[in-house]
Amino acid sequence: MEYLSIVFSETYKILFLLVPVLVSVAMIVWLDRRIWAFVQKRQGPNVVGPFGLLQSLADALKYIFKEVIIPSSSNKIIFILAPIVTMTLALISWAVIPFSATHVIADINVGxxxxxxxxxxxxxxxxxGGWASNSKYPFLGSIRSAAQMVSYEVSIGVIIINVLLCVGSLNLNDIVQAQEKIWFVIPLFPMFVVFFISALAETNRPPFDLPEAEAELVAGYQTEYSGMMYAMFWLGEYANILLMCAMGAILFLGGWLSPIEIYPFSLIPGAIWLIFKILFLFILFALVKAIVPRYRYDQLMRLGWKIFLPLSLIWVVLTASYLFYFNLLPIN
Amino acid sequence: MLAHSIFFYIFSSIAIISAIMVTVSKNTVHSVFFLILDFISISCLFIMIGAEFIGMIMLIVYVGAVAVLFLFVVMMLNVAQQKNQWFSSSESSKHVPTGLIISVIIFFELIIVISGWKYKPDLIPAMSLNINNDITNTHSIGYVLYTDYIHIFQLSGMILLVAMIGAIVLTFRQRSGVKKQSYFSQISRERQDSIEMVDVESNKGVKFDD
Structure with missing residues (x-):
């Protein structure tokens, strides 16, 4: 009975988080297309519902009713598993995102x-997905993305070390609370820029969307997917983008802290501030998509390994030396 | 405690079964996927005994980087066909004795290690170890790694660096006649040194000196 009540209360919490995340993923797709259109002086999706708000819902309905085609020469189990893995991994990370000091599903030490x-x-x-499709374009797309994501993870890891040097804890709530005096975006501004660009590459967003470059690879790893499986890849991708925005907001923009601690602002709950910061970062993502042309693959690799990695390593040395010299290292 | 033991048995049986499947499965790519499953379940076991830092680092390093490279190599080289040849064709008899000898040696080594560990009389019981509950295990690993074992830690880092440079040197070959882009000269190009406005007189043409 005791276990049962724990299971029920946890399920309730998880649903309370996941349903808004999924709805906001749908909304964010609409926002993305809308911003993209406005930059190019178009209207964008504006027919379904007020301002086209229900466009994503209509798209999802279309995908649900489409037939799921599994290529006969594909590796069926892995082919079906791939979108499930993408979607699941995009959603389970939300467990550790703190929406306020207490509103977090799993407040773990190594968040x-x-x-x-x-x-x-x-x-x-x-x-x-790319391998199981057993087809040339998906395979090329998946190999590109593997190399790209592994390369940019390295620089993201080093940037995280930068932030951790200033915090002295791996807990996300501690990271947020350490920014009470000053958001890390100010002292670590170059790292914020590098993190933002690496996040674009990590989530395969333009200008780094080479795994699905439609001019060369049809649709990259998603070429053979159809119906709901394609939609799951799509949703997982956007959930990942939101997650990267949340990570940027927590690491550099002070998470759920309000920008100024004076009377009318301190009334607004932390979750609202976090949502605003995520939205701000997402709008930047969408603007980048509209403005910047696609990179060539060798330029992408060069940027990751020859510029971002040395730059962020140098910045680790600088941060560590500064903190050590002025005796600011967070030792507990 | 019941849920804890249920999860322990689930993860450990997944770990063992997938470890067996790594060696048994015919398709090499499937083997790598089972290897990944094995890594994940073992990192879950680490997290369950409270070593959350090691578990997460295991996920990041082994699953997020090393296994991706494995998968990369296996997919690119098409090792699957080779492996099938080894097992099903008449060539297989060459490899079986060597494999058997190695596996027997490893088996006896494991027996020695496990029995030595089990029957060692003066082994310190885990309960009597001085564990400080105030600091997280990330901190405690840091305290040990960067104080008592700093030289060994740095040395292992140097060995890895040397191995990496060695691999790069071995595979690096200088190709002649390759045109390379110079990013600096591309970016630092000005309008004056690339475009020139010329008034062309009729029937005279323009003379370039390049």
Whole structure:
């Protein structure tokens, strides 16, 4: 009976988080297309519902009623597993995101490592999908994405070390609370820029969307997918983008802290601030998609290994030396 | 405690079964996927005994990086056909004795290690170890790794670096006649040194000196 009540209360909490996340993923797809359109002086999706808000819902309905085609020469089990893996990994990371000091499903000691581990697992969905399709374009796309995601993870890891040096804890709530005096975006601004660009590459967003470059690879690893399985890849991708925005908000923009601690602002709950910061970062993502042309693959690799990795390593040395010299290292 | 033991048995049986499947499965890519499953379940076991840092690092390093490279190599080289040849064709008899000898040696080594560990009389019981509950195990690993074992830690890092450089040197070959882009000269190009406005007189043409 005791276990049962624990299971019920946890399920309730998880549903209370996952349903808003899924709804906001659908909304964010609409927002993405809308911003993309406005930058290019188009209207974007504006027919279904007010301002086209229900466009994603209509798309999802269309996908549900489409037939799921599994290629006969594919490896069926892995082919079906791939979108499930992508979607699951995109959703389980939300367990550790703190929406306020108390509103977090799992307040674990190594929260940031968990986020990093899960986002580094994300590459498997793409590799599995590309390999199991047993077709040239998906395979090329998946190999590209594997190399790309592994390369940019390295620089994201080093950037996380930068932040951790200033915090002295791997707990996400501690990271947020350490930014009470000053958000890390100010002292670590170059790292914020590098993190933002690496996050674009990590989530296969333009200008780094080479795994699905439609001019060369049809649709990359998703070429053979149809119906609901394609939609799951799609939703997983956008959930990952939201997650990366949340990670950026927590690491650099002070998470659920309000920007100024004076009377009318301090009334607004932390979750609202976090949502605003995630939205701000997402709008930047969408603008980048609209503005910047696609990179060539060798330029992408060069940027990751020859510029971002040395830059972030140098910044680790600088941060550590500064903290050590001025005796600011967080020792507990 | 009941849920804890249920989860322990679930994860450990997944670990053992997938470890067997790594060696048994015919398709090499499937073997790598089972290896990944094995890594994940073992890191779950680490997290269950409270070593959350090691569990997460295991996920990041082995599953997130090493296994991706394995998968990469296996997919690119098409090892699956080779492996099938080894097992099903008449060539297989060459490999079986060597494999048997190695496996027997490893088996006896394991027996020695496990029995030595089990019957060692002066082994310190785990309960009597001085464990400080105030600090997280990330901190405690850091305290040990960067104080008592700093030289060994740095040395292992150096060995890995040397191995990496060695691999790069072995595979590096200088190709002649390859045109490379110079990013600096591309970015630092100005309008003046790339475009020139010329008034062309009729029937005269323009003379370039390049």
């Amino acid at each position: 940031i490592l968990y986020l990093f581990a899960v986002s580094s697992l994300g590459v498997y969905g793409i590799i599995m």
